[in-house]
Amino acid sequence: MGTTIQLACASIGTHDAWTLTAGATKVIAVAQPDDDATTVIRTSTLNAKQSFNLDNLPGGASAIVSVTTVARFNESAASATTMRAFLLLSAVTENGTTRNPGAAYTTYSEAIAKPGGGTWSVADVNALEVGVEEVADSTETAGCTTLYVEVVYDSAGSDFAVFLTSFLPPLLAAWEGVKTCLRSFWTQPA
Numbered sequence: 001m002g003t004t005i006q007l008a009c010a011s012i013g014t015h016d017a018w019t020l021t022a023g024a025t026k027v028i029a030v031a032q033p034d035d036d037a038t039t040v041i042r043t044s045t046l047n048a049k050q051s052f053n054l055d056n057l058p059g060g061a062s063a064i065v066s067v068t069t070v071a072r073f074n075e076s077a078a079s080a081t082t083m084r085a086f087l088l089l090s091a092v093t094e095n096g097t098t099r100n101p102g103a104a105y106t107t108y109s110e111a112i113a114k115p116g117g118g119t120w121s122v123a124d125v126n127a128l129e130v131g132v133e134e135v136a137d138s139t140e141t142a143g144c145t146t147l148y149v150e151v152v153y154d155s156a157g158s159d160f161a162v163f164l165t166s167f168l169p170p171l172l173a174a175w176e177g178v179k180t181c182l183r184s185f186w187t188q189p190a
Contacts, residue, residue, distance in 0.1 A: 002152040013051035013129035030147040044141040051131030062156035064120035072146035078102040079140040088129040089115040
């Protein structure tokens with residue numbers, strides 16, 4: 001259960017080593033939709049990282065159910081160049097699975113553990129950075145055209161809201177019936 005939201009990249013984060021090769025800005029280059037070579041960031045430098053700050057969760061979010069990273073990668077041609085997504089929180093990095101997508105753009109979705117371990121909180125997600133890294137280099141360049149984090153969260157008071165909308169109207173109707181009975185009882189002549 002819960003509400004699912006895609007948190008888009010909002011601004012450049014801690015790492016800024018990939019190059020904008022198509023698009024207006026790096027943030028726009030990795031934004032949805034998956035437009036592949038129309039907007040893309042690239043690198044051919046081993047261990048080069050690019051990270052982004054994310055949009056915040058809505059104000060009513062109270063508990064995190066899951067955090068999933070989505071990245072769309074390719075290489076300029078099929079080779080041994082590999083890349084991965086990563087999460088960065090409070091200067092701690094948690095790496096995703098190393099990928100070798102080949103020349104075709106391929107979308108990868110994976111749950112990456114919370115950097116530093118433990119359970120996710122709303123504050124953690126709101127302070128989170130998502131990024132990409134070239135892991136192994138060849139003569140080809142690594143590319144990323146889409147990057148975001150999908151979060152499933154519960155809202156504060158959602159159980160109470162269900163209670164109010166499900167049980168309160170019949171309770172109010174019953175109370176009106178009780179009031180009517182009491183009025184007729186009190187107004188009857190002795």
